[in-house]
Amino acid sequence: MTKNNNNRNANQTTAGVNPSGRLSFKANPMPIAKTFGEKMAVNKYFNKFLDILADNSLIADALIALGLTTIARPASIYVIPAKDEQEKKKNNYQVAHSIATGVLGLATTIAVAEPIKRGVKKLMKNPEKYMKNDASYIKNNERVFKETAGRLHQPIFLPLRAALTIMIVKPILESLGLSKDGHATISAQDKAKMDFSFMSFKGLNEKKTFNRFTNINSSAQKNNKNVAFKGAGSAVTEGIAKGVGKIADTKGFRKFIEWFKEKNQWFPHLIAAESLWLSGFYMQQTAKSKKIEKDQKLPMILNQGITAVLCTIGAYKLDGVINKKLDKYKDVYKRMNPQLEEKVMNRRLTGIRLLGPIVIFTTIYRFVGPVLVTPIANKISEMIEPHNKKAA
Known part of the structure; x- marks a missing residue:
């Protein structure tokens, strides 16, 4: 006859011992969010963003930049009335350049950074498979290695992105219906046709037959999964893991990671280096571009150059202050989320640590700096242009 090994007493629950001796089913009460910081700690969208940030900081950066460059910065430029047609043109x-950087930045980052991230992750899970030499330095410096290795493509990729951005400035300008003098190029007749087409599509969309068709189409897409594409994706990930593994196996990269980890602001250094590198190529591509009118090149080059220098200085100053506050905020986050598993908690605390540099550098580079610098750049270009004309 078997004994019942369940020795749980009446005064002991899954939550611990109840001193009163009575059985209790009450769990620890969840903290009530009162302050802004506490409300953010339990906000599902904020937590989702922390997950994205910890998983792939480049995509998080691109998402913030998209909102700033396509909405906030254009609005801030147009909110101040232009004094003349020349300023309106500038x-x-x-605005077109700002929108181009945001849209192209997110699209290319998802297309390039996401596969590289998967390859780096695969390497980090089993570094011995892809490296001949001792790989212990990767496990000892996981965060630094992950962020640095995930950006190995940037020195080559950013110049290409800069060139593409400059190429699509004029098409974006035309797609917005703005001519070089700042006036709308869409005629009243064309606008009426566009409105009619939109209304017709909306009416069709409300019909049951259209809804059935879209449901069938979407379900067919779900059922017909492209196995070949998945296989190709795995091959790409494997190839990236092998390529990064060869770089990680070199003495130079090993020494760089060991040296870089000792820097207190190693992550801001990565962002600043990328921003300065990208700004330099924006200036070069703007000067070379045949699609941007000659009288608009100087204001854009000045804008990019002044923004890069001033924003880097300002971002470093602000980053030190904000990070001290974020370190304190980690305690608030832990207190407001006691139910989280250790793995999830650690991931989100990593996201909070990266949040400061990402938000500060991106906001200053993509919004605060350009908004403040644009009128200054326009003014300087006006002062320089007359001298150029006289010299010519």
Whole structure:
């Protein structure tokens, strides 16, 4: 006859011992969010963003930049009335360039950074498979290695992105219906046709037959999974893991990681280096571009150059202050989320640590700096242009 090994007493629950001796089913009460910081700690969208940030900081950076460059910066430029047609023209070019950087930045980052991230992760899970030499330095410096290795493509990729951005400035300007003098190029008749087409599509969309068709189409897409594409994706990930493994196996990269980890601001250094590198190529591509009108090149080059220098200085100053506050905020986050598993908690605390540099550098580079610098750059270009004309 078997004994019942369940020795749980009446005064002991899954939550611990109840001193009163009575059986209790009450769990520890969840903290009530009162302050802004506490409300953010339990906000599902904020927590989702922390997950994205910890998983792939480049995509998080691109998402923030998209909102700033396509909405906030254009609005801030147009909110101040232009004094003449020439200034309106310059503002239009700045807006088109801003939108181009945001849209192309997110699209290319997802297309390139995501596969590289998967390859780096695969390498980090089993470094001995892809490296001949001792790989212990990777496990000892996981965060530094992950962020640095995930950006190995940037020195080559960023110049290409800069060239593409400059190429699509004029098409974006035209797609927004703005001519070089700042006036709308869409005629009243064309606008009426566009409105009619939209209304017709909306009416069709409300019909049951259209809804059935879209449901069938979407379900067919779900059922017909492309196995070949998945296989190709795995091959790409494997190839990236092998390529990064060869770089990680070199003495130079090993020494760099060991040296870089000792820097207190190693992550801001990565972001600043990328931003300065990208700004330099924006200036070069703007000067070479045949699609941007000659009189608009100087304001854009000045805007990019002044923004890069001033923003780097300002971002470093602000980053030190904000990070001290974020370190304190980690305690608030832990207190407001006691139910989280250790793995999830650690991931989100990593996201909070990366949040400061990402938000500060991206906001200053993509919004605060350009908004403050644009009128200054326009003014300097006006002062320089007359001298150029006289010299010519």
